[in-house]
Amino acid sequence: MELGGLHHMTAVTTNAAENVAFYTDVLGLRLVKKTVNQDDVSAYHLFYGDEVGNPGTEITFFDWPHLRVAPNHPGAGEVSTTELRIPDRAALDWWTARFQDLGVDNSGIEEGKDRTYLDFTDPEGQRLRLSADEGEGAQGGVPWEESPVPREMGIRGLGAVDLTVRELEPTAWVLNEVLGFRKVGERTNGESQRVTFEVGAGGPGTTVRVVEKPDAPWTHLGRGGVHHIAFRTPDDEEHAAWRERIRRSGLGVTPQIDRYYFRSIYFREPGGVLFEIATDGPGFATDEDAAHLGERLSLPPFLEERREEIEAGLDPITVEGGTARS
Ligand code: ZN
16 A cells, blocks of 8 residues: 655745736646535635546635735745646756746745755745656646647646655654655755655656744645645545554544545644645546536535525636636
8 A cells, every 4th residue: 555645735825816817827737626625615615636536636725804914924834836847857957937027036046965956936925836857757647738838848747745844753653654755865964864765666757845934933724824734645545554554653643534536634743744645536527517617617416505605605707818707
C-alpha cells in the first residue's frame, strides 16, 4: 500500500470573484466545480484543476469573506509554499513575461539545487511557486484546451508543498513511519533545517519538504493561507486501511467523509498541519457533463432540496471577460 502523491491543496479566499479571475484567467486553470462548503453552506467551495480536475491537479478554496480583515499569519504549523508544475525552463520564461504583463508579484526566476522556479503570490498573498518539472515525477495532468494559457506552457498540477514546523522530528515520523514517505534530501540553512520527502513514483507531484523553524510563531489561518493538504489513495479499500493505520499510530482521525467528487479522511500531524487522504475517484464529472464543469452551482444530493435557499445566500460570481461565469 502506497500513497500516490499529492491529491489537492485547499486554501482560504475572501473574494470569490477575484479568486476565480486569478486562477482561471491568469493561471489558466479550469474551474472544475463550484459548490458550497458542506459544513457551512453560506460559503462557496471552488475547485480548480486541469481539463477534468484530475487528482494531483486540484487547488480548492473556501470563500470566507469574514476573514477579509484577517490576513494569514505565517508561522509554524502550516503549508508555507505550494509548488505548481510546468514543463520546462522555456515555460518558466514565458510565465515570467506573463506575470510582468499582468502585474503579478513574483521573485523572478531562481536556480534551485534541483529545479528552476519562480515564487509568486495571488492577489491575497497566497504563497505559490511555479517549478519546471522537466518531465520528471508522477504523471502530470493535462491543461484544459480552452484555457487562455497555451497548453504547452500550462500548469500540470501540484509539484510539492513546503510545511513549516517548530520541530522536525514528529512531522518526519508521521510522513516516514505512518504515511510511507522516503527521506531523499536534507540541508541546513542558518537556523532552519529542511528535509525533503517523496512517496510513490517520487519527484514532482509526490514531494513534501519539511522546514524546521524552532522560533517561528504559531501560524494563524486567514486570508491567503492554506487550510490543508491532501494525499492520494486509489480506492475505498486502501482508504480504510490508511484510516486504520493512522488510528493505530495514535493520531486522531475522522471517519470516512463523502465529498462526492472523492472520499476523505482528515487528521492533524503533530507539527500542526491538517492532513487529508482522499480517494482518486469518482471525480468531477460525477454530477456534471465534463464539457460543462463548474458552470452552475453543484450541490451534493443531501443539499439539493435546499438549492433555492443556498443560492440566495451566495453572492453571484461574475468575472469580466473571464472563462468562468456564474
Ligand atoms: Zn480537502
